[in-house]
Structure formats: C-alpha cells, structure tokens
Amino acid sequence: LAKTTQPISMDSYEGQEVNITCSHNNIATNDYITWYQQFPSQGPRFIIQGYKTKVTNEVASLFIPADRKSSTLSLPRVSLSDTAVYYCLVGADNYGQNFVFGPGTRLSVLP
Amino acid sequence: GAGVSQTPSNKVTEKGKYVELRCDPISGHTALYWYRQSLGQGPEFLIYFQGTGAADDSGLPNDRFFAVRPEGSVSTLKIQRTERGDSAVYLCASSNSGAGDTQYFGPGTRLTVL
DSSP states (O other), X not given: OOSOBOOSEEEEETXXXXXXXXXXXXXXXXXXXXXEEEOTXXXXXXXXEESSEEEEOSSOEEEEOTTOSXXXXXXXXXXXXXXXXXXXXXXXXXXXXXXXXXXXXXXXXXX | OOOOEEEOSEEXXXXXXXXXXXXXXXXXXXXXXXXXXXXXXXXEEEEEEETTEEEEOTTOOSTTEEEEOTTSSOEEEEEOSOOGGGOEEEEXXXXXXXXXXXXXXXXOEEEEEO
8 A cells, every 4th residue: 555645746837836745644653754856767866854843955845744644845936847756755664665656746837 | 976877778678588787876875776667657666775685675576576786786686587567667776874864866777678
C-alpha cells in the first residue's frame, strides 16, 4: 500500500505561490518527510526535508502540522522552470519499504 | 564534486539477452540504491546497499535481477534473460549514511528490450 497520497497534477502561472499537499496518515514517530523534484530524463532531486513545524531553504518551505499526518510543500513565485513532477516520501530507517515513491504531482507552470 | 554517474545512458537489447548497468556513487557515500522507473510512474525501489552488502533486496522483482557492490563503491545491476517488461529507466542513488539521509540520484540508464 502506498504510504502517501498527493494530487496527480496541478497547474499554476508564473509568479504565483504553489502549495502541494501530501497526506501520510500512517506516519511513524521516527519518520521524516522528504520532497523530491524530477525533470524529464533526469533522476529525482532533493528539495527539502522536515520532521515537524516548518522548514525553509533557498528553494522551498515545508509546513508540517502538529499531528504530522500531512505536509505541504510551498514553492514561492514559481517560474516555467519549476514545471516538474514532485514526490513526497515518508520514512526513517534505510529499508526498502520506506523508499516508496507514489506517482507524484505533476506541476505545470504556465506563462 | 562529481555526482552520481550511470553507464550506459541508453541500452537497447534483445529479449533473452543479459545486461549489466553500472552506477558510480558519490565518493564516500556508503549507501547505494537502485530503482526502476516506468513511464509516468514514480521510481520503484529495487535494492539497497550499505557498504558491500545488500541490506535490503526486497524490491528485486525476481531472480533474473541481481546486483553487486564488491568494494563498497561502484555497483552493477545485472539482468538475465531480459524480457520486454524489463524496459524502463534504471536509476541509482547514493547517500552519505544512516537513516533519513538525502539520496542523490544519477541520470539513469534507459533500458529497451526489443
């Protein structure tokens, strides 16, 4: 069974803020939440990781509510180059069952 | 520094043939992962190495698939008696060590079985 649920696709316009929410109702105490970005013909690329509350880096913010059953990736002022597939992963230990990529969210940024 | 590299970038083979796919992880990374990605799908976990040993091979679909990492750096994914259903992009990733570390992915090898 998939551990996470995300919207299949989203559309946005350049300059807008985009929020992609991931549901992970069965998250375990030790699990971290990690988001990856993938462009066509490339491997996934790490964006951000968090455990609780809010994490921010130079490209994104990650909001995690107190119950940790969901998380929201926030991309400020997207550009055309942010068009990609975004994956949410939940896990802690390095075991295969934690490396479950769902179909991801296909973000299309329009001019 | 150099990232994860994979060779070849593309491999076309005939049904029934044997293929080897190579992964060069980031220097010093002890953990190495293989994934398979079909068109329109997310990566599917195959096997995870910690050092030279396969810590988790639960994702290998059957005994035609095998992977090695004899010296704890370069890894080779081996597929015997290839089938058309094996056609996919095979991705390799490495991480520094320990639980929850960021995985750094290579560009993948596109395998086409005719």
